[in-house]
Amino acid sequence: MSTSSTPGIGHNSGHDFNGYTSRLHQWRKARRDLIPNTMPVEVVRIRVRRAAAIGLSYRTYAGIRAGTGRDITALLFSSNALGMIRRAEMDADRAAKLTRVEALRGVLVHRPLVVEAEAPLDFADAAPLFTESWTTMRRRLRDLLRRRGLPADAVLMIGDTAFEASWCAALRAGGYLTADRYFGETT
Secondary structure (H helix, E strand, C coil): CCCCCCCCCCCCCCCCCCCHHHHHHHHHHHHHHHCCCCCCHHHHHHHHHHHHHCCCCHHHHHHHHHHHCCCCCEEEEECCCCCCCCCCCCCHHHHHHHHCCCCEEEEEECCCCCCCCCCCCCEEEECCCCCCCHHHHHHHHHHHHHHHCCCHHHEEEEECCHHHHHHHHHHCCCEEEEHHHHHHCCC
16 A cells, blocks of 8 residues: 555546536537538528518627527517517607617517517517516416417517526526617618
8 A cells, every 4th residue: 555645647646627617618518519610601691681681790690599599580589678568659760770670570578568579570579577477477478479379589689678588597587688689780
C-alpha cells in the first residue's frame, strides 16, 4: 500500500468528470454538432424573407427559430403592446405594421376593455387576471391556442410588462419580445 500523496494511474485526481463540468462540455459539443457551420444560401434567403414577412429582423427571427426549431406561425400581443390602454382601439402605427404581417395575429385584452378582434387582428381573448393562479393561467392560454390549432412553441408573444412576460413562460411559447423591440425593429 502506497502512502504517497500523488494519485496513481487511472485516478481522477478528485475531479468529478460525470458532474456539472462534464455535462456542460457534453452539452456544448452536442450543440456545436447540431448546428451546421454553413447553411445553404437558398435557406438563408427564405428565412430572411420569412423574417421580414412577420415583421422581425433576421437576427431576432433566427434566434427564436434556433431556440425552438420551429417557424413562427402566430404573433400574440397584449392589449398594452398594441397601445390599447384606455380604449379598445389600436395605435395607428402599430396597426399599419400588423396589416403587413403574414402570420396569425391575436391579442389578449386586459379588462375592462371589450374583447373583440378587429382588422388587422385575427383573434382576441381576455388576458389572464393578476389574481389567477399559475396553473389556471397556463390552462386558459393553452386552451386558447388549442382552439386555434396552434402549437405553443410556434407562437411569439409580444407584451409590455413583466406580468405579460410571465405568460410566455406559462404557455411555453416560442419567445417573448417587448412591444418597443417588435415595433421598433426594421426588417
